[in-house]
Amino acid sequence: MGIIKAKNLLFEYIRRDEDGNVESINRAIDDVTLDVKKGDFVAVLGHNGSGKSTLAKHINALLVPTEGTLWFKDMNTTEEDNLWLIRQSAGMVFQNPDNQIVASVVEEDVAFGPENLGVPTKDIWTRVEESLNAVGMMEYRGHSPNKLSGGQKQRIAIAGIMAMKPECIVLDEPTAMLDPNGRKEVIRTVKELNKNEKVTVILITHYMEEVIYADKVYVMDDGKVVMEGSPREIFSNVEELKKYRLDVPQVTELAYELKKSGLAIPDGILTTHEFVDAIQKLRQQSW
């Protein structure tokens, strides 16, 4: 059984008026079933409002399902006793870099998690140093977060989670507010953590370039998982993705367009390199 397992998950935002009567019901997650293997890099794609962020908040019990069940490491997230164990082990990075940094000094912010867990002072220092090294932000340990770039702030937020020694990191659109360089910086960091520290990664995003290295991709629309598979499988369906208000990397789209025009290019081209290879093969065949 995987590290995260959801069965028929359903979540409704219920709005009530002043008298407590139900005013409107918005079903944000609709019958989602999934299974994430430990150590995997999993991406969840979807347009704004597709329910992907709501799903993310279920993984570390910030939200609990209206119906269905979600288990993190075999712990049911609805059981109160599991709450802190789950949150310690399933860290979460949010979209807005400013709104998740608590302290006014970088290293003190990274220490916030371990402090909450009651880690002894001496161990906090080692954890803070290890985590800052892991995200490559050691030289900024004494800085004020206000002076850092968006990408650097997100790396600090990631370090703050790593210092809690989690088995899984859930990143809820960590790059949505960053510039292209910041985006690359954050994704590179996450990829390294996945590879070197064997942390399971759940990346919620709508940037397609960020998911081509994922082990598995889920696409969400209207609260449901509508596609799942490897990046190559997902990106083979350009038309379907567009239907879900999504996009594909330019090179994938170019390959797809050429195929439509009659060139025998394989489906699901993900990188420039693959594209050039495919074109060269075609030329050799035609000689």
Add this chain to the structure above:
Amino acid sequence: MIRDITIGQYYPVDSLLHRLDPRVKLIGTILYIISLFAFSNYYGYIIAAAFLFTVIKISKVPLKFILKGLKAVIVLFIFTATFNLFLTPGKIIYELGFIKITIEGIITAVLMTIRLTFLILGSSLMTFTTTPNNLTDGLESLMKPLNKIKVPVHEISMMMSIALRFIPILMEETDKIMKAQMARGADFETGGLVKRAKSLIPLLVPLFVSAFRRANDLAMAMEARCYRGGEGRTKMKPLKYKGRDLAAFLVLVLYITVLVVINRV
């Protein structure tokens, strides 16, 4: 304009005073303020001044920078001085209608201004030499006994440090929203009091909306990082008294003793 206010800012240099435990500086400042109102003869002023300027010297914060902070509170000075000047009974030296100026009035006004100056210099020196985080840590530690009478000491200090973290962010945001509204033709600078107050609505509403959104995000982020109040929490940088802190306490005791002795002369 907001940048001109130097009171409460941290001045980043390395000095003995900067390195002192924040609790020592807090207690020292409180004792110093009390002492200012405890003595009644002129020797007291000399000793208080000597003590203050020695400490300023040790702090390595430029005197000019510290004095700049006084500018922000000049209104307070004028107000207290005028109050004392006109309302102290005694030997009248000038009279115009109901306004009477007495010799005692002049003396009290001058002395009061000096006391206030010392008070503000002394307390701003604390904020110049102590980082906000350090200060809240110190406050939390000193107020710990209040926990027994159900004062949420940890929560108060957590709120203070979060406020300190978000003040610069909200100031920047204010500037941004102001400019965005100015680009839509808003005018924050001209008109009477009512018009100006009204012109603040397009600034304040978005600012509050944003502050609430940030508060909501932050609460969620803190919960996700297992924050559940002060119980069972450890600290990365717990406060510990060192040799120099004890020495500082001795100096404080010495200062108070001298004042008490002199006051009897």
Add this chain to the structure above:
Amino acid sequence: MSIIVDKLNYIYSPGTAYQKHALKDINLEITEGEFIGLIGHTGSGKSTFIQHLNGLIRGTSGSIYFNGQNIYDAGYNMKGLRSKVGLVFQYPEHQLFETNVFKDVCFGPSNQGLEALQVELRAYEALKMVGIDNSLLDASPFELSGGQKRRVAIAGVLAMKPEVLILDEPTAGLDPKGRDEILEQIAKLHKENKLTIILVSHSMEDVAKYVDRLIVMNRGEVAFNDTPRKVFAHYKELEKIGLAAPQVTYVMNELRMHGLPVSIEATTIEEAKEEILRVMKH
């Protein structure tokens, strides 16, 4: 309409420890009806620069001529300038404050001192221009979706009937479809309403598709100022200043390096497709 920027310099907080030369000797000309892309990484000075164009920030030295008149002349009507040069900030939805969508869009034109009827007419028109449905006029701006909020905010500036519309990263944080919709809307404003557009962006892919001219800023200076095609030809230099050309530029260059005789000028998927087909069918 024309804007001429002449030797513009801006020094931030001069004489303090925070002093920074944010704009260095900027010389530019923007003529009526252009669609310009302004690109640069964070901190390159592009946001500072656009705030000079409507007088929100005053240059330390140099001049800006709007329709031949120096905006730094004594007695120049800055408020008038601000309604001619409309500036939509980044995340403009953060400036919404009124109780309903319609009233919020009225804020700009009513500050211009127009009659109530005129104000409402303009607001109505502006909301139509950005494609906001009439059924939303009475809704609270805080209840709209992210993309809708952004449109309303853009309408708030359009209602002032500017001649130039400057947008600072109007697609930040939107999903791919939302991004395309906003960009299409802007292109439409350029085409149908004849607005001069300056689009500040991080994304070369977005810009390549729409703009006539690309201005690239780096460390407060203009690094490139040319058609997208010619700017992207310098993709190696762009990388050095923390930017990149669109992915198709790389694809075409790679193909050429591997011996396929394609022209490397394509900057959009459509152009690249035509070019590859042309060569392959040979």
